[in-house]
Amino acid sequence: MSEGVRTSLSNSHEHDRSAEPLVTLERLPDGAFAEVEVVLDGDAESLIVYRDGDHVRAWLNICPHAGRRLDWAPGQFLKSKDGHLVCAAHGASFELVGGECVGGPCRGESLRAVDVVARDGAVWLGETAA
């Protein structure tokens, strides 16, 4: 299990994505997850943000199996002993490079990646985040 972080962004920054980071790296230790609420293309979305050393990755918090959130409580994600993100609903496990399901009911399917970058000690939406 991994301790999570939960943050949310105000809609007032919808038109200026660079105004606020998703989460600071100080609040996202190496190997940890955060759940962040953002507005993408006008829709409120929950993101899984994952830190891997100096790299950060993010995916929509929607499991390809049955469309459920992957966290068991907001910002609380399960991580297996072999380092996979485990969906709290039915146990699908996802590798944390490409977000592909490597075990469980949706094996072979993938989480939907969202472009993020680490810069200035924080995680930001990337240019191509849609």
Ligand code: FES
């Ligand atoms: S919704 Fe994630 S494993 Fe079923």
